[in-house]
Amino acid sequence: MLQYVTLKIDGAEFRAAKGRSVLDVAIEYGICIPHLCHIPNLSDIGACRLCIVEHVVNGRSKITTSCTLLVQEGMVIKSNTEKIKKLRHNLAELLVAQAPNSRAIQDIAVRCGVKKVRYPFRNNNCVLCGRCVRVCNELFHANAIGFVGRGKNRRVAPPFGVSSDLCKRCRTCIDLCPMTIIPCDGPMKTGKEYLCGKCESQLLFADEYPDTCVWCQLGEGFQCGRY
Amino acid sequence: MPKIKNVKELQSVRNKLLNDRKKFTATLTVCGGTGCRASRSRAVIDALRKELSGQGLEEKVYLRATGCHGFCEQGPIAVIEPGNIFYCHVSPDDAREIIAKTVLQHKIIKRLLYIDPVTGKSIRTEAQIPFYRAQDRQLLSQNKQVDPRSIEDYIATGGYTALAKTLSGILPDKVIHEVKASGLRGRGGGGFPTGRKWAECREAPGDEKYVICNADEGDPGAYMDRCVLEGNPHLVLEGMMIGAWAVGARQGYIYVRKEYPLALEHARIAVQQAKAFGLLGENILGTSFSFDVEIARGGGAFVCGESTALMASIEGKVGEPRPKDVHTVIDGLWHKPTLLNNVETWANVPAILLNGSARFAAKGSKDSKGTKIIALTGKVKNTGLVEVAMGTSLYTVVFDIGGGAANGKPVKAIQTGGPSGGCLPADKFDIPLDFDVLAEAGSMIGSGGMVVMDEDTCMVDVAKYFLTFLQDESCGKCVPCRLGVDRMLEIITDITEGRGKPEQIGLLEELGQTVSQTALCGLGKTAANPVLSTLRYFREEYETHVNQKQCPAGVCQRLITYAIDPEKCTCCGVCRLACPHQAVRGEKKQIHAIDPVQCQKCGICKSECKFDAIQVN
Numbered sequence: 001m002l003q004y005v006t007l008k009i010d011g012a013e014f015r016a017a018k019g020r021s022v023l024d025v026a027i028e029y030g031i032c033i034p035h036l037c038h039i040p041n042l043s044d045i046g047a048c049r050l051c052i053v054e055h056v057v058n059g060r061s062k063i064t065t066s067c068t069l070l071v072q073e074g075m076v077i078k079s080n081t082e083k084i085k086k087l088r089h090n091l092a093e094l095l096v097a098q099a100p101n102s103r104a105i106q107d108i109a110v111r112c113g114v115k116k117v118r119y120p121f122r123n124n125n126c127v128l129c130g131r132c133v134r135v136c137n138e139l140f141h142a143n144a145i146g147f148v149g150r151g152k153n154r155r156v157a158p159p160f161g162v163s164s165d166l167c168k169r170c171r172t173c174i175d176l177c178p179m180t181i182i183p184c185d186g187p188m189k190t191g192k193e194y195l196c197g198k199c200e201s202q203l204l205f206a207d208e209y210p211d212t213c214v215w216c217q218l219g220e221g222f223q224c225g226r227y
Numbered sequence: 228m229p230k231i232k233n234v235k236e237l238q239s240v241r242n243k244l245l246n247d248r249k250k251f252t253a254t255l256t257v258c259g260g261t262g263c264r265a266s267r268s269r270a271v272i273d274a275l276r277k278e279l280s281g282q283g284l285e286e287k288v289y290l291r292a293t294g295c296h297g298f299c300e301q302g303p304i305a306v307i308e309p310g311n312i313f314y315c316h317v318s319p320d321d322a323r324e325i326i327a328k329t330v331l332q333h334k335i336i337k338r339l340l341y342i343d344p345v346t347g348k349s350i351r352t353e354a355q356i357p358f359y360r361a362q363d364r365q366l367l368s369q370n371k372q373v374d375p376r377s378i379e380d381y382i383a384t385g386g387y388t389a390l391a392k393t394l395s396g397i398l399p400d401k402v403i404h405e406v407k408a409s410g411l412r413g414r415g416g417g418g419f420p421t422g423r424k425w426a427e428c429r430e431a432p433g434d435e436k437y438v439i440c441n442a443d444e445g446d447p448g449a450y451m452d453r454c455v456l457e458g459n460p461h462l463v464l465e466g467m468m469i470g471a472w473a474v475g476a477r478q479g480y481i482y483v484r485k486e487y488p489l490a491l492e493h494a495r496i497a498v499q500q501a502k503a504f505g506l507l508g509e510n511i512l513g514t515s516f517s518f519d520v521e522i523a524r525g526g527g528a529f530v531c532g533e534s535t536a537l538m539a540s541i542e543g544k545v546g547e548p549r550p551k552d553v554h555t556v557i558d559g560l561w562h563k564p565t566l567l568n569n570v571e572t573w574a575n576v577p578a579i580l581l582n583g584s585a586r587f588a589a590k591g592s593k594d595s596k597g598t599k600i601i602a603l604t605g606k607v608k609n610t611g612l613v614e615v616a617m618g619t620s621l622y623t624v625v626f627d628i629g630g631g632a633a634n635g636k637p638v639k640a641i642q643t644g645g646p647s648g649g650c651l652p653a654d655k656f657d658i659p660l661d662f663d664v665l666a667e668a669g670s671m672i673g674s675g676g677m678v679v680m681d682e683d684t685c686m687v688d689v690a691k692y693f694l695t696f697l698q699d700e701s702c703g704k705c706v707p708c709r710l711g712v713d714r715m716l717e718i719i720t721d722i723t724e725g726r727g728k729p730e731q732i733g734l735l736e737e738l739g740q741t742v743s744q745t746a747l748c749g750l751g752k753t754a755a756n757p758v759l760s761t762l763r764y765f766r767e768e769y770e771t772h773v774n775q776k777q778c779p780a781g782v783c784q785r786l787i788t789y790a791i792d793p794e795k796c797t798c799c800g801v802c803r804l805a806c807p808h809q810a811v812r813g814e815k816k817q818i819h820a821i822d823p824v825q826c827q828k829c830g831i832c833k834s835e836c837k838f839d840a841i842q843v844n
Binding site: 044045046047048049050052063064065068069070086087090091094095097098118119127128147149150151152153154 | 528530545549550552553698699700701702703704705706707709710711713714717734737738741744745746747
């Protein structure tokens with residue numbers, strides 16, 4: 001039998017099944033916590049750090065990722081404080097500066113209030129969120145791709161760098177990749193480190209209704225989990 | 228060797244060993260640690276052994292090759308008992324003289340004595356050397372008494388008594404109570420109360436538990452764990468056994484990094500010997516306690532010093548940290564409750580159980596008890612391993628033990644805690660060595676590395692060095708550590724190369740705070756410390772780099788120019804010949820000048836000039 005616990009997210013009380021993550025519960029109840037590396041029903045690794053929340057324990061708040069934090073009885077979570085918003089903004093800014101050519105990442109940046117990017121753009125095509133690796137290994141047990149290298153040299157590659165029969169050509173990795181959604185106004189350009197007008201118009205909406213799903217493009221094909 | 232079956236037998240083995248050793252009239256202790264080995268101490272030991280056997284003195288003089296004594300820059304070190312005579316920089320050719328004069332006739336060989344760089348006087352005994360005198364060597368002093376390859380040495384000096392005492396009467400809860408009462412805190416960097424960790428692991432549900440010794444010490448310039456594991460592996464083993472008894476574990480692992488071959492070898496030998504003596508295995512000392520230890524060799528990744536990455540590495544997976552929302556004492560190695568402590572923490576345990584927690588807690592400050600080993604390096608006169616009581620001021624460490632600045636220039640700052648620590652300016656040297664006080668000041672004890680810096684050190688360059696190290700060693704899993712550290716390095720490189728903009732300093736600070744608050748593991752959480760602490764105490768240096776495009780310490784290559792002082796130049800031509808870029812112009816007997824276009828700022832001319840005529844602007 002499922003056991004339930006009661007927890008508070010941003011002041012509201014929720015009932016949730018034991019063993020679920022705070023992020024899952026928040027999404028289920030319509031609280032939008034921005035996230036990138038999380039895919040429903042797959043393991044969470046806490047890599048993108050966008051879903052950080054404040055977990056208040058004995059009056060002291062600890063910053064941790066909500067995807068890896070399991071619900072507990074009487075837990076107090078704050079998902080949208082000024083401190084969290086600022087940290088999230090800085091993380092989204094790092095991501096969008098690394099991979100400005102993705103609609104999904106541009107939308108996340110908008111969602112997190114990034115209007116201008118303070119770092120020079122690098123046109124990387126991968127932010128190492130690991131969505132492809134986990135879906136390949138955990139859902140299809142194909143193990144056709146994995147992480148190779150460390151730190152700056154970390155990348156996603158098939159074993160020994162050659163594509164093999166392990167890959168069943170199911171293309172799920174491509175479906176889940178945040179880089180495959182075309183940006184609304186084409187790639188962002190070096191020297192123009194700000195979001196395009198179409199993206200910025202969404203910001204008004206995000207400011208007006210904090211804490212609720214802004215229906216950013218993230219959901220389309222990206223499996224945000226809100227449908 | 229028959230297995231030791233109970234406490235009584237352990238005692239009789241010890242008595243027999245002590246009786247056998249009464250025949251020795253003198254003991255020759257030569258350091259065989261990694262530092263001294265690098266200065267050929269093995270050849271010294273071989274020469275001494277050959278000399279002893281040649282003169283038929285093997286039965287009279289006990290030659291012991293020990294682990295590190297701590298004073299590595301003076302190596303190879305030999306200490307002769309009785310008399311506590313201390314010889315440094317010993318070479319194999321000195322062997323005959325040492326035995327003939329000092330061992331047999333108790334005469335001193337003057338040229339081998341240590342000369343105090345502060346007073347210039349030579350010092351006879353180890354106890355009188357200021358470097359040792361100002362220390363409180365609880366752990367390090369034991370290194371001198373044991374040959375790390377000999378369990379007999381360890382037993383003869385009272386080893387495994389704490390284990391025997393524990394197994395024959397101290398219940399696990401009492402053990403944990405003692406460790407809690409001692410106030411021992413994790414020596415690996417975090418400073419988490421050890422007793423609390425043990426209690427949490429004991430209370431964690433599950434029959435199968437593990438203990439781990441973390442010997443993956445990767446901080447540049449820090450080597451205290453190596454020294455303890457290499458010099459006294461049985462002490463660490465004994466600590467682990469007591470820990471295993473307290474939490475109810477049957478299996479232990481020692482995770483040693485690959486760069487420590489000697490520590491690895493000594494740990495392996497120690498485990499084999501302990502098994503042969505029946506101190507590891509089933510029913511240890513006739514009790515129901517069974518425990519075994521395996522050695523796991525790391526692959527050389529800094530991040531594997533982080534507990535969850537280390538456990539992943541032992542499991543055979545990629546050494547990457549995972550979120551610790553559930554602590555490793557509950558969900559650790561193979562998802563079982565796991566007690567992980569640092570080498571130095573384990574090494575402190577036997578003494579606490581043997582002598583009582585009160586004696587341990589008598590040393591130290593209010594919330595940091597006992598002693599701490601520090602690797603003192605950088606621009607001080609005496610470098611090496613230093614053990615002091617917690618609460619000792621940084622001033623004592625730098626000036627009383629370290630002997631002050633090496634080349635007469637004033638000491639500017641001290642970097643504590645390795646890449647995860649921070650830099651403290653000289654006016655903060657009155658603060659005590661204490662986990663909480665140092666953390667408040669923006670640094671940390673970390674594993675205990677301390678690098679002393681003088682006026683020739685550029686703090687921006689120091690921050691850049693540590694960021695480069697961390698960028699290399701970051702596993703790359705989480706965004707703040709992989710991209711954040713990378714961007715911080717990008718900004719700081721801009722600053723040191725003269726492209727810095729004033730707003731970048733603020734951005735650097737903001738980014739540093741973001742990284743430290745949001746990163747996944749301890750490496751990322753502390754990665755910004757070198758930047759944040761230098762920004763806190765040496766902000767004006769950053770501003771000078773950005774606004775005036777100058778490096779006050781004359782380190783950052785792009786911001787400096789070399790010039791020859793015509794008044795000091797003797798026209799010797801050394802710099803002209805030494806310059807690999809032919810940037811020095813001038814004929815013989817003609818004042819030289821440096822061509823700024825050709826000059827690549829390598830600094831070779833400056834290091835070659837005997838007259839100090841090359842200036843850095």
